[in-house]
Amino acid sequence: MDVSDLIATDILKYLEVHQNKGLLRFITCGSVDDGKSTLIGRLLYDSKMIFEDQLAALESDSKKVGTQGGEIDFALLVDGLAAEREQGITIDVAHRFFSTEKRKFIVADTPGHEQYTRNMVTGASTADLAVILMDARKGVLVQTRRHSFLVSLIGIKNVVLAINKMDLVGYSQETFDKIVADYAAFAKQIGFENVLAIPISGLKGDNITEASTSTPWYKGPTLMHHLETVELADDVRTAPFRMWVQWVNRPDLDFRGFSGQVVSGVIRPGDRIRALPSSRESRVTRIVTKDGDLDEAVAGQSVTITLKDEIDISRGDLMASADALPGVADQFSATLVWMSDTPLLPGRPYWLKIGARVITASVTEIKHKVNVNTLEHLAAKTLELNEIGNINISVEQPVPFDPYTENKNTGGFILIDRMTNATVAAGMLQFALRRADNIHWQAVDVDKVVRSALKGQKACVLWFTGLSGSGKSTIANLVEKQLYALGRHTYMLDGDNVRHGLNRDLGFSDTDRVENIRRVAEVSKLMVDAGLITLVSFISPFRAERRLARDLLQEGEFLEVFIDTPLEEAEKRDPKGLYKKARAGEIKNFTGISSPYERPENPEVRVDTTAMSAEHAAAFILRKLEERGMLMGYRVPEDTTPTA
């Protein structure tokens, strides 16, 4: 008896069957022209997921706007997104649901041509299987290769090649065989092992749920049968135990558990685990759930684990089997898919989220980018929206990881912009560049505090930022002269000077500007370590880089001095004649004209040069230093200079 008959005859039996159903998540790859919407609509329709009210709407819509001459247009079931696209609403992935007697299905449908890479990678990231759709009349196209490459990149092992519109090629076996042969060579190149090719017609329903009488030469399963029965690789369960600690569960003093989702492997009470990156070891005592303690927890389950020993574990730590440890590193080789309109800037700090851990990271090198259509490797200085690159990335603290190909949940990460909070990239870790645990910082006895004290001052950075011609260097020079007169030890890093030496290899592109500031920030950190009051005078137009400099130093050591001169005023002064040249188009990427200046939001000191002379400004800054105790007891005299 058909299980669906049980609904009417024996609902309890039906519920029992349904209760044990599995779940398959899959993605359909293809463009509208390949008949993707029609196929998904057909799957929903054939699995009886369409209610009568929806069907009535579908029938009337098919007559009104359908493309099938009044016949049911299945595409209309899923094309509710067209109107939204016109309104400029970004849709990355739409999720559809249907179920049969054997499984429930979640389909990730990714519309859009321009955003295809970003959308497909997003949809594929949670999929167990991919259906790559193509038009039998057209064969293997550039886009087929692109979709296949992305599927392989994201590591989906179950691949169906659905050769659609067979009705339009007279159900020709020859056509089908030729496409399969063409595709085989390419599939091998990108590492697909098992690809099932099925001749279908989404429109006519051939080989969707019923074996088609028009393709007697095809002996394989129908698409639905394959989706219902394909064995999902068990590699997450056979992989070593891993669980990111999401939350430390402490209802009272007697209970301390670690809540998380087992992302791979199996764990049982008594098993030895290690917490990383701290590397402390203990044994599992209980696996706690509200439904009672478990004898074992397997990949996919959300549980709370208690340990024998009181070891220090917090959110973001990885619990791993002590017998099969993940790597721990702070420099990686990785693949990055860029998903933001704002391009990647190497050197700029981003948030990196891996598992439940969020840390600062920056891309140190772009080795190459990949042309998704030809798989060619190209040199690159940045990655733009939808570009894929092979990069080196460095994180501020060592993190535990497995290569993405071994474990998606301990090798996949996202990058988040620290200013906008947008998710800007998806990444896949490949391997550690060197063992971070081999590097130890030498703790020296003669340190910053001692060196500063010897000089009778507190070391700090005065970071002067502002437009070209705002008066940064003039004011910074005056401040340094006064500090010198007070017997203080200083050093000045000036934009122009540093660019003639240390940074002579850098230009003025956004990427180079970031690197320029990064180097200066690192140098000023060393200067502070040497105990100096360091004056940095750089346009430094981007908040993110000023923040990078700030983050390198300790609280209170970084004083942002905003020389606030309106653009019109700076342009009027134009001491070096640069604005004139920039306006004439002779200088590219000129801050304020053709490149943005991001005003500081909360500078420690703001100097309005339209209300203050350079001398007043210098005295004003000195008083701010004194107020903060940076001059250690020295009192700056009242400003007696007559106001300008």
Added chain:
Amino acid sequence: MAGLTNLQRLEAESIHIMREVIAECDNPVMLYSIGKDSAVMLHLAAKAFYPSKPPFPLLHVDTTWKFKAMYEMRERMAKELGFELLVHKNPEALAQNINPFDHGSALHTDMWKTEGLKQALDKYQFDAAFGGARRDEEKSRAKERIFSFRSAQHRWDPKQQRPELWHLYNAKKHKGESIRVFPISNWTELDIWQYIYLEKIPIVPLYYSAVRPVVERGGTLIMVDDDRMPLLPGEKPMMKSVRFRTLGCYPLTGAVESTAATLPDIIQEMLLTKSSERQGRVIDHDQAASMEKKKQEGYF
């Protein structure tokens, strides 16, 4: 995860999502609508943090027009599961006695629910709110993310929504901004019922058939839940065996004639009945694409 059943996978995913929010947000709240989806969400929250109590309060944005049986269930569930319960009623709507009979469903919903929700979120400064919406409810929800970002003015800005990769949710936000989180996004109506059945989750008795007083208005059966309901001249409540597929404000919620008195009966009826769930909601009939518009305005 090959070995887990569909429901086990869904349960684990929802728990994972809730724990991420608790760990990454400062002041989360769970919106409680008292319906079956809310019941499942509450049940999952109790599991997610056990043996701790769920570390956030429940918020019911009350319209004063819910079914009596819903208010009873609300008090009972908050108590049994150990939640702090916050109830917010828009004081302006209260002062003006806004109701669906005199003001129509659109204004009623806007004042009590949309405005009421914004007021409550502002009042308590919540930065994350769990909601029980599901992607299978209607076509336009299929594209919803699990973490949905709102500006400081509670607006949903399509351009600010973030791609969701793997199970990595980005909960970073600026001060004043907030997130609506939908932990049961991937559940279908059948999953919800199946889970309620399996886990013996208490639901409002209105979901079960009983003989109730109803009147028929514009083809919809409306239950006369209290004496605030103005009867039209000559209109007399009829006693019919009815139940509800969704619950909301009683004057805006259509009943269906049914004899399904147990959970398996309900599920059987649902599977055999060929009309989609939202049909019983009067609010959706008001205008096409109405959910989309309501979302931009701040309604769920």
